Amino acid sequence: MNDNEIMSLLRSSPGDAHRALLEQYGKYVYAIVYNRLRSIGSAEDIEECVSDVFASLFLSLDRESINIKAMLGTIARNKAIDYYRSLRSRNRLSAISDEDMGKLGSGDNIEESSENKELREILLASINSLGEPDSTILIQKFYCGRRSADIAEDISMTASTVRSRCARAIKKLRSMLEAKGITV
Amino acid sequence: MKDKDIFDALENASESEIGEIMDKMPELDNDQINRLYKLSEEKYSRAKENGGELGEYQVQVSGVERYKQPVWRRIVYSAAACAAAFVCIAGTVMFLKRGGTEVVPDVVPTSPLTVQEGTMSGESVVTATDAVITHVMIIDETGKISSAAESNGAADAVTTVDPSVTQPSGSGNEDAGQPASEPVTVPPSEAQEAEKLEEYNKMLSMQETAAVRFENLRKMIKIFECPNREYLDMNDTFTITCMAEDHRTGETYDREVTYARMTGFEFSSVAEMKSFLNSNVTYADLYDHQMSESEVYPGCYLARMTVPRYCDYNGSIYYNTTDLEYMNTSDDHVPQLMDRSAIAVREGDESTFYADIEYFSDGMNRTGEFKFVSYGGTWLLETFYDISYEEYQAAAAENRNLSDSIG
DSSP states (O other), X not given: OOHHHHHHHXXXXXXXXXXXXXXXXXXXXXXXXXXXXXXXXXXXXXXXXXXXXXXXXXXXXXXXXXXXXXXXXXXXXXXXXXXXXXXXXXXTOOOOOHHHHHHHSOGGGOOOOHHHHHHHHHHHHHHHHTXXXXXXXXXXXXXXXXXXXHHXXXXXXXXXXXXXXXXXXXXXXXXXXXXXXXXX | OOHHHHHHTTTTOOHHHHHHHHHHSOOOOHHHHHHHHHHHHHHHHHHHHTTSOOOOOOOOOOSOOOOOOOHHHHHHHHHHHHHHHXXXXXXXXHHHHOTTSEEEEEEOOSSOEEEEEOOGGGOOOEEEEEEOXXXXXXXXXXXXXXXXXXXXXXXXXXXXXXXXXXXXXOSSOSOTTSOOEEOOOOOXXXXXXXXXXXXXXXXXXXXXXXXXXXXXXXXXXXXXXXXXXXXXXXXXXXXXXXXXXXXTTOOEEEEEEEEEEEOSOSOSSHHHHHHHHHHHBTTGGGGGGGEEXXXXXXXXXXXXXXXXXXXXXXXXXXXXXXXXXXXXXXXXXXXXXXXXXXXXXXXXXXXEEEEXXXXXXXXXXXXXXXXXXXXXXXXXXXXXXXXXXXXXXXXXXXXXXXXXXXX
């Protein structure tokens, strides 16, 4: 369903449009929120934030025709920052380092250190170079924290094969990173 | 740097990087979408009522978290509470009755007891059955000590005794005529200690059970993990065809699978493996699809994507070698449990315990958590999954006293 169809559905059946938005862009928003909150929030916190994003968007959709994906991306990033702040204060981690201040900056004003950006680029390129399904297995296992059995079910493999591939892929990734001067 | 630390570097990713990561993340399932939809709709409705304001995120606590504690603890706590209440009441009563004589409370029973009380030198014996007795020591003005028993139904008895010869009595089943004795009570702390000891012994017996099952775990590891090439005779193979799916595009195609004959394996037939699993694993039937006794044979076509790992053919077990292409080709990856690794028993209760075990597979040390449940007095393996070495070490440290006995 494209954006125009969602906007048409919004006029005839707002509830269905809301659901269609979630089905269409749920994973995208989840990925943005998860990326910011994975180290500090629980699964429930992340879902709260994602649902906030869609509620906010839905409030805006009444007004005018918009680029839904772009707007969702912006709302998601800003909401995730708000949640990050809130969760940090909940966890009483009041001492915020300079590095974290960068993370707390809003929207386009984020000044990331070039070092972090470079590390991310190298890491993602190395993961991608492992090929499929190893790159997916690594992301799901270590970034998303999923169990081997659950990953296995999604990619039609046995859990032990996933474990084996995962062990080999992480070894390979480590040596690739070390070859690029990144100590792991 | 630990594995998960490497991936922490992906945080705060840019738009394009998010796109790359998202492609590899799992899809949201229907339950998640339903949950998010419900939450989002509620927030939207609330916001409309509040003039379009969603409000700031606040941590809300709702629902009831069930607190579980062992039954024995409830009993002990109840008994301790009764004893405390009784002490208060008895103390008040004695205080009111003491009539100018210094009264020192001595021993207070925790609950109605059957008590026999004897006296020195063959004096009359008073037996108080099903009566609550409060025993007090009375010190008169000359410093002489008397012993007095007050009961709620039995005759009162006051006996003068020499404190140096007073001996503790049993709990009601001793013969009359025994030396004079004090009524015995069990302080709550002793009862708690006894319960703790019992609990500890149960844990120990689980530990022993786990140790006994250690040999079985070795076999299970060999079944669940990919076997070493040394177990396979690559000169004795056959090929079948089955379906496969490109999980990125969803397209299906046919692929060939090669089976190789196993040699020197723990089992000689699929039926033997199944029988072993049936005696040691819950839901052993879940593994049926991984073991075929007759469905797989040279040249056959299986119209599905999951094909058995093990099959019987020509009186031997053959192994699906697909996994091997991903395995370390070195000779040192015979799957095995580490001989000297401790089994860390965690969160044991009467029907469940966890054993965190270090094992060796695919050329590296790995750690897994095995969950056992009790079925009719037999411990069966229910689940097995990977844990990090840090988790294993933490569990082993917590259970150090229990696990040290296991070699």
